[in-house]
Amino acid sequence: MDLIRLGASELRVTPICLGTMTFGEQVAEAEAFAIMDRAVERGVTFFDTAEMYPVPPRAETCGSTETIIGRWLAQRPGMRQKIVLASKVAGPSRGMPWIRAGQGMTPADIEASCHASLKRLQTEAIDLYQIHWPERHVPAFGSLYYEPTRETSQTSIREQLEALAGLVEAGKVRAIGLSNETPWGVHEFVRLAEEHGLPRVASVQNPYCLVNRSWDNGMDESCHRLNVGLLAYSPLGFGLLSGKYDATGFHAADAPRGRMSLFDRMKSQRWGRESALAAARRYNALAREHGLTPTQLALAFCYRSWRVASTIIGVTSLVQLDEDLDAWSVQLPPDLLAACDAIRLEMRDPAQ
16 A cells, blocks of 8 residues: 555544544454554554543543553554554543533643653654544534534634644654544634644544545545545444444444444434435445445445545454455446445435
């Protein structure tokens, strides 16, 4: 895989990124080490994590994923120089008071979170530091509509940028990014950065997969014109697009092991909608009709899209990692892409 430049930043990353939110919950430390070793062996040198990981979030495990990555780096001299390391500062609490109290995300919160992540990761700098979700109210994580009456913002975007600028100037962060953002948010971050000489966002980490192509409803044009890269998360739709839930669903007692079957809270979220599973089954059947596995279709859709700078894959085993990386060689013909578009026209984005 050739390295690609991430937005207008100086970062050059692999077009596949190893997501780590399973480390410390579904994946024990020894297996996480093996997964990271194999990823590097196969050419993936872009890793993404967050202060709140692993998922599902719990007070007892918060920060464990970064700690595991930090131990892995410490035991492999020289490895840090090979890895582009991304992490995230959590936005307002969203029911996780162990991350921070109150509703906001202040400049002091950003600085404290970065310092804590640096300590856990055992590194002097984070290559890409992202705001995990907006400080202001936005429709995200399954919420479809913007509601002005729910606004609770306490820290302006300019103040957030100035806090991130301080971390960049101190050499603790190399580039900055956003996550779970909207077109207005991206434009505002870029506008204020250019107007006030502050760091420009390099990327936006948003969901992008066959059952959630909400990115194509305006974010695609915005980020293309602004030169901001998409880091596509959940390309397999929390496992729905792997085909493993096709026969049983994820509520059945004999459902395959995975986040959707293991954790009840996931079943009530956007990926747990019956409409999302119904659409996934259609895409999975389409893959098989064309001689592909569902995983190959779903990942190749992201890997080869002009919209995507890097696709974030999350795995729980070496077998899954190898399957995901092997899908890099798959090319989707125009008629198959057209068939995917036809299903979307009918079923839209049920996991939005």
